[in-house]
Amino acid sequence: xxxxxxxxxxxxxxxxxxxxxxxxxxxxxxxxxxxxxxxxxxxxxxxxxxxxxxxxxxxxxxxxxxxxxxxxxxxxxxxxxxxxxxxxxxxxxxxxxxxxxxxxxxxxxxxxxxxxxxxxxxxxxxxxxxxxxxxxxxxxxxxxxxxxxxxxxxxxxxxxxxxxxxxxxxxxxxxxxxxxxxxxxxxxxxxxxxxxxxxxxxxxxxxxxxxxxxxxxxxxxxxxxxxxxxxxxxxxxxxxxxxxxxxxxxxxxxxxxxxxxxxxxxxxxxxxxxxxxxxxxxxxxxxxxxxxxxxxxxxxxxxxxxxxxxxxxxxxxxxxxxxxxxxxxxxxxxxxxxxxxxxxxxxxxxxxxxxxxxxxxxxxxxxxxxxxxxxxxxxxxxxxxxxxxxxxxx
Amino acid sequence: xxxxxxxxxxxxxxxxxxxxxxxxxxxxxxxxxxxxxxxxxxxxxxxxxxxxxxxxxxxxxxxxxxxxxxxxxxxxxxxxxxxxxxxxxxxxxxxxxxxxxxxxxxxxxxxxxxxxxxxxxxxxxxxxxxxxxxxxxxxxxxxxxxxxxxxxxxxxxxxxxxxxxxxxxxxxxxxxxxxxxxxxxxxxxxxxxxxxxxxxxxxxxxxxxxxxxxxxxxxxxxxxxxxxxxxxxxxxxxxxxxxxxxxxxxxxxxxxxxxxxxxxxxxxxxxxxxxxxxxxxxxxxxxxxxxxxxxxxxxxxxx
Numbered sequence: 001x002x003x004x005x006x007x008x009x010x011x012x013x014x015x016x017x018x019x020x021x022x023x024x025x026x027x028x029x030x031x032x033x034x035x036x037x038x039x040x041x042x043x044x045x046x047x048x049x050x051x052x053x054x055x056x057x058x059x060x061x062x063x064x065x066x067x068x069x070x071x072x073x074x075x076x077x078x079x080x081x082x083x084x085x086x087x088x089x090x091x092x093x094x095x096x097x098x099x100x101x102x103x104x105x106x107x108x109x110x111x112x113x114x115x116x117x118x119x120x121x122x123x124x125x126x127x128x129x130x131x132x133x134x135x136x137x138x139x140x141x142x143x144x145x146x147x148x149x150x151x152x153x154x155x156x157x158x159x160x161x162x163x164x165x166x167x168x169x170x171x172x173x174x175x176x177x178x179x180x181x182x183x184x185x186x187x188x189x190x191x192x193x194x195x196x197x198x199x200x201x202x203x204x205x206x207x208x209x210x211x212x213x214x215x216x217x218x219x220x221x222x223x224x225x226x227x228x229x230x231x232x233x234x235x236x237x238x239x240x241x242x243x244x245x246x247x248x249x250x251x252x253x254x255x256x257x258x259x260x261x262x263x264x265x266x267x268x269x270x271x272x273x274x275x276x277x278x279x280x281x282x283x284x285x286x287x288x289x290x291x292x293x294x295x296x297x298x299x300x301x302x303x304x305x306x307x308x309x310x311x312x313x314x315x316x317x318x319x320x321x322x323x324x325x326x327x328x329x330x331x332x333x334x335x336x337x338x339x340x341x342x343x344x345x346x347x348x349x350x351x352x353x354x355x356x357x358x359x360x361x362x363x364x365x366x367x368x369x370x371x372x373x374x375x376x377x378x379x380x381x382x383x384x385x386x387x388x389x390x391x392x393x394x
Numbered sequence: 395x396x397x398x399x400x401x402x403x404x405x406x407x408x409x410x411x412x413x414x415x416x417x418x419x420x421x422x423x424x425x426x427x428x429x430x431x432x433x434x435x436x437x438x439x440x441x442x443x444x445x446x447x448x449x450x451x452x453x454x455x456x457x458x459x460x461x462x463x464x465x466x467x468x469x470x471x472x473x474x475x476x477x478x479x480x481x482x483x484x485x486x487x488x489x490x491x492x493x494x495x496x497x498x499x500x501x502x503x504x505x506x507x508x509x510x511x512x513x514x515x516x517x518x519x520x521x522x523x524x525x526x527x528x529x530x531x532x533x534x535x536x537x538x539x540x541x542x543x544x545x546x547x548x549x550x551x552x553x554x555x556x557x558x559x560x561x562x563x564x565x566x567x568x569x570x571x572x573x574x575x576x577x578x579x580x581x582x583x584x585x586x587x588x589x590x591x592x593x594x595x596x597x598x599x600x601x602x603x604x605x606x607x608x609x610x611x612x613x614x615x616x617x618x619x620x621x622x623x624x625x626x627x628x629x630x631x632x633x634x635x636x637x638x639x640x641x642x643x644x645x646x647x648x649x650x651x652x653x654x655x656x657x658x659x660x661x662x663x664x665x666x667x668x669x670x671x672x673x674x675x676x677x678x679x680x681x682x683x684x685x686x687x688x689x690x691x692x693x694x695x696x697x
Contacts, residue, residue: 045521045618209620214407218404219397219663247539
C-alpha cells in the first residue's frame with residue numbers, strides 16, 4: 001500500500017503540478033513528443049558510415065525541431081545494428097514492439113536490412129531505408145511499411161559494365177563477399193558483363209571478416225585479369241586493395257556503392273586508392289540541388305566525422321519521415337499510408353518518388369574515380385581528360 | 395600450376411602462425427593437463443601491446459628497427475605477465491578441480507580480455523591499422539611473387555619455434571618443466587620449485603602467443619579485438635591433430651591446417667568461401683582415424 005500511495009502521489013505531482021508550473025509558458029513548449037528511430041552500424045568496421053548517417057539524421061531532426069511551425073517535437077532514438085543480421089533483428093524487434101516509436105530510418109548493410117524487413121511488416125512499423133541497396137529489400141515482398149530512398153544495386157552494375165566496356169576492358173575477375181549483398185552484386189555484375197560480351201575469368205566469394213586473402217589472390221594473379229571487380233563493403237575492399245598490392249597485382253580495381261566514401265580512401269591509403277573506379281547512385285553532395293545547404297548546416301552543427309556517401313540519404317529519409325508525420329499525424333498506420341503516396345517530393349538529392357514497392361525510382365547513377373585521395377566524378381577527372389590513365393588499359 | 399611456390403609460401407606463413415598458437419596449447423597441456431582456451435585472446439593482447447609500442451616509439455621519433463624490436467618485446471612481456479597471472483591466480487589454486495571447470499574458466503578469461511580490449515582500447519571496436527615496419531616489395535621467381543616481409547616473418551617464426559624447443563630440451567628450466575610434466579610429486583621431492591616452474595611455463599607458452607600476434611599484425615597490416623577467437627579454435631585443433639602434448643605434433647598440425655585451407659582455394663577457387671568447412675571436415679576425419687593425434691604424446695595413457 002505504501003508504494004501505491006507513493007506512485008499515486010508521483011502521478012498526481014506530474015499531472016497537476018507540472019502543468020501548473022509550465023502552463024503559463026508559450027504554447028510552443030507544449031508540443032507533443034514524437035519518437036522516431038535511426039538504425040545503423042555505430043560500432044565495428046563499418047561505423048564511419050553509420051556515424052555519418054546518424055549525424056545526418058540527427059541534423060534533420062534538429063532542423064525540424066528548430067522550426068516553430070512544426071506540430072510535434074521529435075526525438076531520435078538511435079540504435080546500433082553493428083551491420084550484423086542477428087543484432088539487427090534484436091534492435092528492430094525492440095523498436096517495433098515499442099509503441100511510442102512511430103517510424104524508423106534503418107540500415108546501412110543490405111544483409112541486415114533483408115533480415116529485418118519482415119519484422120517491420122509484422123509489427124506494422126513504417127520505415128524508410130537510408131542506405132542498403134539490395135534489390136530484394138523492397139522487391140522480394142510487397143510490404144506497405146517498407147520504403148527506400150537509396151537506389152538499388154542493379155543500376156550501378158548496369159552502368160559499371162557499360163563503362164568498363166567503353167574503356168576497352170575484356171577480362172574480369174569477380175571478388176565479392178559471401179553475404180546476400182555480395183551475392184547479389186556478383187549476380188548482376190556477371191549478368192551485365194556477359195551481356196556486353198566480356199569475359200569473367202573467375203569468381204571468388206569470401207566471408208566479409210576473412211583476413212587472409214593470399215590464397216585467393218595467388219589464384220587471381222595466375223588468372224591475370226585486366227580488372228578486379230569488387231562487390232562488397234569498405235573493410236574487405238580496403239583489405240583486398242592492400243593485399244593486392246602486396247602480391248604485386250596491377251589490375252584495375254573496380255568497386256561499387258559499398259566502398260563509396262572517405263573511409264575506403266583512409267583505410268587503403270590515397271596512393272593505393274588512386275584510380276579506383278566506382279558507381280554510386282547519386283551525384284556528389286556539392287552537385288545536389290540542396291547540397292550546399294546540407295554541407296553548411298552539417299558543418300555548423302559541429303560534427304567532426306564526415307557524413308560519408310549516404311549521409312545525405314539519411315538526412316532526406318529522416319526529413320521525409322518527419323514531414324509525413326506532420327501531415328498524417330503520429331500514427332503508424334497513417335504514416336504507412338501517407339508514405340505510399342510519396343511522389344515528386346523535393347529533397348536535397350532531387351525529387352523522391354516511390355513506386356508500388358516503396359522504392360525510390362529517381363536516383364542518378366554516377367561514375368566516380370579516386371584522384372589525389374578524393375572521389376571525383378569521372379567526367380570532371382583528369383582520367384576522362386586523358387591526363388591520367390586507368391591501369392591495364394588495352 | 396606455376397603458382398605452387400606461391401601457394402606454398404602463403405601456406406607456410408599461415409602455418410607458422412597456427413603452429414605458434416598450437417605450440418602454446420600443447421605446452422600448457424603437456425605440463426599441467428590444462429586446456430587454456432584464453433590463449434587466442436592472449437595473442438590479441440600481445441598484438442595490441444605491439445601496436446601501442448610502435449605508436450609510442452614512432453612518436454618519440456625512433457628509427458624503424460627500434461619500433462620493430464619494441465613491438466616484439468612489448469608484446470612478449472605483456473603476454474608473459476598475463477599468462478603467469480592466469481596461472482598464478484586461476485590455474486594453480488584450482489589445479490585439482492575437474493578439467494571441464496578449468497576449460498570453462500579459461501574461456502571466460504578469454505572473453506574478459508577480448509571485451510576489455512573492445513571497451514577500453516581507444517576506438518577498440520574498429521579494426522586497427524598496424525604500421526608496416528618491414529621492407530615492402532619482393533621478387534618474382536617464375537610466376538610466384540615472394541614478399542620480403544613474409545619471408546622475414548616465416549624465418550622469425552620458425553626460429554622462435556626452434557628457441558622454444560631449445561629451452562624445453564636443453565636448459566635447466568626446461569628440464570624442471572619436463573620433470574613436473576612427468577610427475578609432480580616426484581619432481582617436488584627432487585627439489586624442483588613447483589610454485590615457480592608452473593607460472594614460468596605459462597609465461598613461456600603465452601609469450602609465444604605475443605610473438606605470433608605481432609607477426610600477424612606485421613603481415614596483415616590490420617588487427618582487431620576478435621582476431622584471437624578463430625585463431626584459438628584453429629590452433630587448438632592443430633594441437634589436437636598433431637597430438638596434444640607433443641610440440642612437433644603441434645607444429646605439424648598448424649602447417650597441415652594451413653595447407654588444407656590453401657589447397658581448397660588453389661584446387662577449387664569458386665569454393666573459397668567454404669575453405670574452413672573443408673579444412674575442419676578433413677580434420678574431423680583425421681581425428682576419428684587417429685584419436686590421439688598424428689604424433690601422440692609419450693605415455694599418452696594420461697589422456
